[in-house]
Amino acid sequence: MPGLIVVLTMFALCSIVLAGQLTGRAKVINTDTVEINRTRVRLWGIDAPDKSQMCRDINGNPYRCGLRAVRDLEGFIAEREVSCLSVLQDESGRTIATCSADGMDVGEWLVRNGLAFDQTQSSTGPYRAAQSAADRAGLGLWSGSFAVPSLYRACIRLGGRPASCSDDANAHP
Structure with a gap:
């Protein structure tokens, strides 16, 4: 019985914390999610638009900001090796980590370039x-x-359509 308790305890700890590092070529799944070695990793600390989300440019014209952010992230990562540290799983089983490419924090790069938000x-x-720097610039x-991406997703969950959930021309004058 004590051996079973030790095994169950070890299993529980392993389900919370995976290997401390995950490294390899990354495939961009969404603006806040990459896949490395067949493991999907949610970037810690950011909130980013979904691929289907629309925004308005400086002239008020709609564009697919989520898809543009994905493409920009793909360009940034390109052929670089991505390293994710402090890899852990949340209560939903998602793998979450802080990842970097060539020493640059990918989450910070997204936020600094106005493609994502500080999640907190x-x-x-x-x-x-x-x-703040991206906003000022x-x-x-x-x-x-x-x-805001979290409000967009809430609208979609309530049955809204991407175009109507995305359109918030007064959100950031």
Whole structure:
């Protein structure tokens, strides 16, 4: 019986924390998710538009900001090796980590270029300074208007359509 308890305890710990590092070529799945060695990794600390999300540019014209962010991330990662540290699983079983390419934090790169947001939305969030810099410079999403990704997803869950859930021309004047 004590041996079974030890095995179950070890299994529980392994389900929470995986190997401390995951490294390899990354395939971009979505703006906040990459796949390395057949493991999907959600980038820690950011919230980013989904591929189907629309935004408005500086002239008020709609564009697929989520898809543009995915393409920009693909260009940034390109053929670089991506290394993810502090790999863990959340309560839903998703693998979450802080990842870098050539020493640059991928989450910070996304936020600094206006392609994602500091997920905490607090003044002390890990990427808050990068988000403020992108906002001040009018980069990426900050050059026009957008619906915050979490609100977009909530609208979709309630049965909204991508075009109507995305359209928030007054979200960021």
